[in-house]
Amino acid sequence: MHQNNQPVEWVKRFAGIVPEYGPVLDLACGGGRHGRFLMELGHPVTFVDRNVTGLGDIAGLDEAVIVEADLETGSSWPQQLVQTKFAGIVVVNYLHRPHFPMIVESLTAGGVLIYQTFAQGNEKYGQPSNPDFLLRENELMEYFGKDLDVVEFEQGFFQEPKPAVIQKICACKNY
Template sequence: MDTLRKPDLHEATGQPSPWVRRFVGLIPSGEVLDLACGSGRHSRLLASLGHSVLAVDRNPASLAAAAGPGIAVQELDLETGDAARSWPFTSACFSGIVVTNYLHRPLWPLLAASLAPGGVLIYETFAVGNEQFGKPSNPDFLLARGELLKVAAEHGLHVIAFEDGCVTSPKPAMLQRICMAKAGGAEAPARFVLD
């Protein structure tokens, strides 16, 4: 049976996702949430850029690997019970949120609410069509075509970049990924400049 969290395509190498690396510089200074952080390669990248990082995962061994300078860890399973009751974060408290290869749809409104004005959400996970390459293959754990764009529209988030398609490296997979920002905030530029 598929699970909601799958090993990241880049986790075996310990390298951050190229998508996260591409957009992490857009996150304003402040605290960043690395949700379903795994071994913490994104947490370490964020901390190296001067962010205060909260790395959250349900696996204590993963959290032990993620812990380090500038990185606080929190063990949390958000898939049991009502996500709204178990969500421990206040509204508008994170300047950035990073999520890779994790999908639990009840969290969408909570992630959007927890993003501070001007904050950036970077999200990447498996999409429909991945079943041809292996797991996850259960449609419940695969994003539908354009699903992340619908999430952005439903929560009033500005889409900076979006991709939906096949990657070949480090292994073939169907992915959907988005970088989006919440309006407002003193540090939020009117336009984002991409290299």
């Protein structure tokens, strides 16, 4: 996890292909570093997390919607988002496979998914180490590549921001 408030390079790299001024979902946002970055680029952002205390400084801004929701119980996908479509969805350092179908469903035509999280092998370097929270080899590509056009996919060991085994995908919904 980043120790600062800067977005990860993967998000910065692909933020420019999110349709201009389109609404973005920052799923399991934590302190919102990725959504904040996308707001600076002109996007209205919906921030979703079970703990939104780190978002108090942006509460009330017109371009920020804050949804406090436990993403892993009940229906799991926040009820407030069921009918909402996004031009971009950002997920970093979070994995809950039951969300995968709703991530695809929630993208608009032309919408962009930017996803980065830990993969098998990361247990050698730290948390998470539970296999339930680690992607299997090629898992993001195999799932999202069925319904989305993959812009880029990477997986493997990365030294920065800390040693970890990570998978990353950027993909577009072109229908």
